[in-house]
Amino acid sequence: MNIAQLPDKDLLSRLRSAGLRWLVGPFTIHLRSRVPEFPRYLRTFYADNQVLTPPWEDIADFHVTLHPSLGWRRYWRPKVHFRLDGNSFFAPFPLSHAPPMFEWGLNMAIASRCNQYLLLHAAVLEKDGFALVMPGSPGSGKSTLSAALMLRGFRLLSDEFGLYSPGKNRFAANPRPVGLKNESIDVIRMFAPKATLSEEYTQTKKGTVSFLRIPATNVLESHRQAEPRWIVFPMFQRDDPTYLEKLPRADGFLRLAANAFNYETLGQTGFDGVTDIIRRSQVLQLRFGSLEEAVGKLEALTST
Numbered sequence: 001m002n003i004a005q006l007p008d009k010d011l012l013s014r015l016r017s018a019g020l021r022w023l024v025g026p027f028t029i030h031l032r033s034r035v036p037e038f039p040r041y042l043r044t045f046y047a048d049n050q051v052l053t054p055p056w057e058d059i060a061d062f063h064v065t066l067h068p069s070l071g072w073r074r075y076w077r078p079k080v081h082f083r084l085d086g087n088s089f090f091a092p093f094p095l096s097h098a099p100p101m102f103e104w105g106l107n108m109a110i111a112s113r114c115n116q117y118l119l120l121h122a123a124v125l126e127k128d129g130f131a132l133v134m135p136g137s138p139g140s141g142k143s144t145l146s147a148a149l150m151l152r153g154f155r156l157l158s159d160e161f162g163l164y165s166p167g168k169n170r171f172a173a174n175p176r177p178v179g180l181k182n183e184s185i186d187v188i189r190m191f192a193p194k195a196t197l198s199e200e201y202t203q204t205k206k207g208t209v210s211f212l213r214i215p216a217t218n219v220l221e222s223h224r225q226a227e228p229r230w231i232v233f234p235m236f237q238r239d240d241p242t243y244l245e246k247l248p249r250a251d252g253f254l255r256l257a258a259n260a261f262n263y264e265t266l267g268q269t270g271f272d273g274v275t276d277i278i279r280r281s282q283v284l285q286l287r288f289g290s291l292e293e294a295v296g297k298l299e300a301l302t303s304t
Contacts, residue, residue: 001050001051001053002047002048002049002050002051003020003022003042003043003046003047003048003049003051004043004047004048005051006051008039011039011042011043012039015031015032015033015034015038015039016032016033016034017032018032019031019032019063020032020042020051021051021052021059021060022046022049022050022051022052023049023050023052023222024046024049024106024174024175024176025158025163025172025173025174025175025176025222026163026172026173026174027061027062027110027114027174028052028059028060028061028062029060029061029062029064029106030060030062030063030064031064031065031066031102032064032065032066032067033065033066033067033098034067034068035066035067035068035080035095035098037096037098038066038098038099038102041098041099041102041198044196044198044213045099045177045198045211045213046177047213047216048216048219048220049219061113062084062085062106062109062113063084063085063086064082064083064084064102064105064106064109065081065082065083065086066080066081066082066083066098066101066102066105067080067081067083068080068081068095069081069092069095077094078094078095079092079093079094079095080092080093080094080095080097080098080101082101082102082105084105084108084109089105089108090104090105090108093204096201097201097204099198099201099211100179100201100204100206100209100211103176103177103179103211106176107160107161110161110174111161111261111262114163115262115265115266116165117163117164117165117172118162118164118165118166118260118262118263118266118269118270118273118274119161119162119163119164119260119261119262120133120135120161120162120164120256120259120260120261121135121136121137121160121161121162121259121260121261122134122135122136122142122158122161122162122259123136123142123143123145123146123156123158123159123160123162124156124157124158124161124162124163124171124226125146125149125150125154125155125156125157126154126155126157126171126173126224126226127154127155127302128302129226129227130226130227130228130229130230130302131157131171131226131227131228131229131230132149132154132229132230132232132298132302133162133171133228133230133231133232133277133281134146134231134232134233134234135162135231135233135255135256135259136233136234136235136259137259139236140233140234140235140236141184141234141235141236141288141291141294142159142234143159143160143178143179143180143181143184144180144184144187144188144236144291145234145288145291145294145295145298146159146178147159147178147180147184147188147212148188148191148192148291148294148295149295149298150178150214150215150218151188151191151192151195152295152299154302155173155217155218155221155224156173156175156178156214156218157171157172157173157174157175157226158173158174158175158176159176159178159179160176160179161174164228164273164277165225166269166272166273166276168225169227169228169276169280170225170226170227171225171226171227171228172225173218173221173222173223173224173225173226174222175214175218175219175222176214177198177211177212177213177214178211178212178214179209179210179211179212180197180209180210180211180212181206181207181208181209182207182208185197185200185208185209185210187291188212191291191292195212195213196212196213197210197211197212197213198210198211198212227280228276228277228280228281229280229281229282229302230281230282230284230301230302231252231256231277231278231281231282231283231284232244232284232285232286232298232301233247233252233255233284233285233286234285234286234288234294235285235286235287235288236288236289237287237288237289238289239289240287240288240289241287241289242286242287242288242289242290242293242294242297243286243287243288243297244284244285244286244297244301245284245285245287246282246283246284247283247284247285248283249278249279249283251283252278252281252283253274253275253278256274256277256278257270257271257274260274282301284301286298
């Protein structure tokens with residue numbers, strides 16, 4: 001059973017009592033929440049994710065609570081609190097910002113606890129069994145570009161984390177709603193008018209954000225891993241020409257290692273993981289001023 005198939009009463013009851021357990025890629029999420037509008041967000045953006053049933057209902061990688069403030073703060077500037085295993089890591093957000101708080105809190109949980117993977121700050125998409133890895137800093141256009149490629153038929157493994165298993169030499173999939181910020185929201189609306197986006201959450205720490213729903217097939221095929229084949233460092237430069245250029249592998253190694261959350265923590269395993277990805281991949285830089293042209297370049301690259 002997936003989240004969309006749960007009756008409203010059942011979904012609400014689980015969230016408010018024992019909690020809802022569901023699969024997101026290789027992770028099991030256990031969530032309890034009393035935020036009034038949050039079930040609607042789950043139904044829309046996690047509709048195709050599998051709900052766990054006995055005897056697996058007691059297992060979870062992350063135990064999360066998402067609750068409104070109590071007392072008089074319920075009525076005056078109401079807030080929402082995120083806790084992981086009972087511990088608070090963020091200042092509360094406005095109650096209406098519960099979805100971005102959940103997504104960013106889950107990012108923090110993965111980044112801080114999942115050292116079974118080499119964790120790259122990168123979007124990862126799959127084409128014909130091979131992974132296109134796009135590491136990027138804020139403003140590079142990484143999420144916008146990964147959203148556009150997904151909407152053109154690439155399978156999204158993640159727009160935020162490259163989950164690389166050094167022993168298997170494969171990227172695991174962790175498909176979740178794609179977070180878009182500021183101008184990127186309208187860019188994707190123009191690129192794919194039929195795409196499903198959440199409401200816009202304004203005045204967050206990242207500006208205005210919205211979340212893009214991913215295709216059901218991306219969720220249903222999340223058990224499929226992908227071998228590294230292309231590493232592309234994107235850099236958006238408004239109105240500039242679009243071109244791909246090869247990078248020396250040594251430069252690629254340094255830049256990829258710098259984009260790993262736990263490279264130093266993993267020690268030799270981190271070094272071996274980055275080395276293996278570089279050896280298996282073409283290493284390139286993409287400068288683009290046009291999203292359509294950038295997508296065309298990457299479609300051509302991954303078709304050869």
